[in-house]
Amino acid sequence: MTASVRTFLEAEVKCFLCADVSGLIRVERGGQSPIATFKAVGSETEISVRTRTQLRCPRCNGPTFFDEWEQRREYAKLDFLEDRPRRGRPPKRLVEQRGVA
Numbered sequence: 001m002t003a004s005v006r007t008f009l010e011a012e013v014k015c016f017l018c019a020d021v022s023g024l025i026r027v028e029r030g031g032q033s034p035i036a037t038f039k040a041v042g043s044e045t046e047i048s049v050r051t052r053t054q055l056r057c058p059r060c061n062g063p064t065f066f067d068e069w070e071q072r073r074e075y076a077k078l079d080f081l082e083d084r085p086r087r088g089r090p091p092k093r094l095v096e097q098r099g100v101a
């Protein structure tokens with residue numbers, strides 16, 4: 001399997017007022033300046049974060065803080081490299097296509 005490793009620091013984003021965890025903040029060293037992204041609870045999408053004040057609590061709109069930082073590692077599969085035709089007998093749909101042409 002082909003995989004790329006991504007390392008970053010990750011912390012929970014918590015609300016000062018109601019202690020609700022709204023998501024995860026991730027900081028990655030990318031070239032000169034670190035890149036910060038925020039991933040909301042229940043979401044797979046990471047959005048880029050410029051300032052901490054951008055992250056308000058979705059529940060009460062209170063200010064947030066970052067909990068303990070942890071070093072994380074994510075193995076990202078590079079699917080486009082896996083999507084190669086296999087050796088041997090071609091798939092049935094390809095045989096049918098050829099039969100028509």
Ligand SMILES: [Zn+2]
Nearest residue numbers: 015018057060
């Ligand atoms: Zn809150």
